Amino acid sequence: MPDDFLSRPLKCVVLCAGRGTRLARPEYPKSMVEVAGRPLVDHLVQFWNQYTRDFIFVVGYQKERIISFVEKAPIRAAFVEQKELRGIGYALSLVENLVAEKFIVVLGDCLCRGVFDFPAGMEQGVGVWRTANPADIQRSYSIEVKGGLVSRVVEKPKDLVNDLCGLGFYFLDRKVFEYIRRTPPSPLRNEVEITDVIENMIRSGEPVSPVFLAGNYINITYPDDLERAAAFLRTPPAHR
Numbered sequence: 001m002p003d004d005f006l007s008r009p010l011k012c013v014v015l016c017a018g019r020g021t022r023l024a025r026p027e028y029p030k031s032m033v034e035v036a037g038r039p040l041v042d043h044l045v046q047f048w049n050q051y052t053r054d055f056i057f058v059v060g061y062q063k064e065r066i067i068s069f070v071e072k073a074p075i076r077a078a079f080v081e082q083k084e085l086r087g088i089g090y091a092l093s094l095v096e097n098l099v100a101e102k103f104i105v106v107l108g109d110c111l112c113r114g115v116f117d118f119p120a121g122m123e124q125g126v127g128v129w130r131t132a133n134p135a136d137i138q139r140s141y142s143i144e145v146k147g148g149l150v151s152r153v154v155e156k157p158k159d160l161v162n163d164l165c166g167l168g169f170y171f172l173d174r175k176v177f178e179y180i181r182r183t184p185p186s187p188l189r190n191e192v193e194i195t196d197v198i199e200n201m202i203r204s205g206e207p208v209s210p211v212f213l214a215g216n217y218i219n220i221t222y223p224d225d226l227e228r229a230a231a232f233l234r235t236p237p238a239h240r
Helices: 040-048 063-070 088-093 134-138 175-182 194-203 223-234
Strands: 011-016 025-029 054-059 076-081 102-107 110-117 124-130 141-146 149-155 164-173 208-219
Touching (some): 025 063, 040 102, 040 110, 054 063, 088 175, 088 194, 110 223, 124 149, 149 194, 149 208, 164 208
Parallel strands (some): 124 208
């Protein structure tokens, strides 16, 4: 592969320690809730194994169900237990000793179809998707781009400046762990937010590239998201 990021050995870190409470499935680990007849984690593995066969799953609630399912998949899988739900930054910090220089981070409740455009020479990046629906951005985070690099990210913004939605997919290197340690918990949730970590990286001069998705994306949070996700999995991706 010609792109610098993809030309290196990668691991894919899937953060899936949560439970399906807001999906009205509190008895399930969220990643084991079915979408279009298959567990959410199965869809994630099927998409991301085009980039790597090496996965790390950060698991928590009913971890045995996830482990039992994933161990049957044709991938190399390692598992890390997250005993406290203290935000994405904390969850990511648990894999520091298991990843090499470059790696992918996938939030376990985010699905996509389509193709990512990796900028040549990219060092680190975040997934970006153009959407005509402002609610997509307001449920996720906004992205501003200047000079080919991400210049700002805002978690769950009220005011929008463009149609760029930040995705729950991150293409990182080991420098992120130092920024996690430097980032204080957010006042609202008392958790280390990954968007705060990325924003601190940008302010410190780290080049963070936008990795545009041509296709479909959904962050599965509420019961009606399951129906929307099933619908887009049944239809060809809408390239943008």
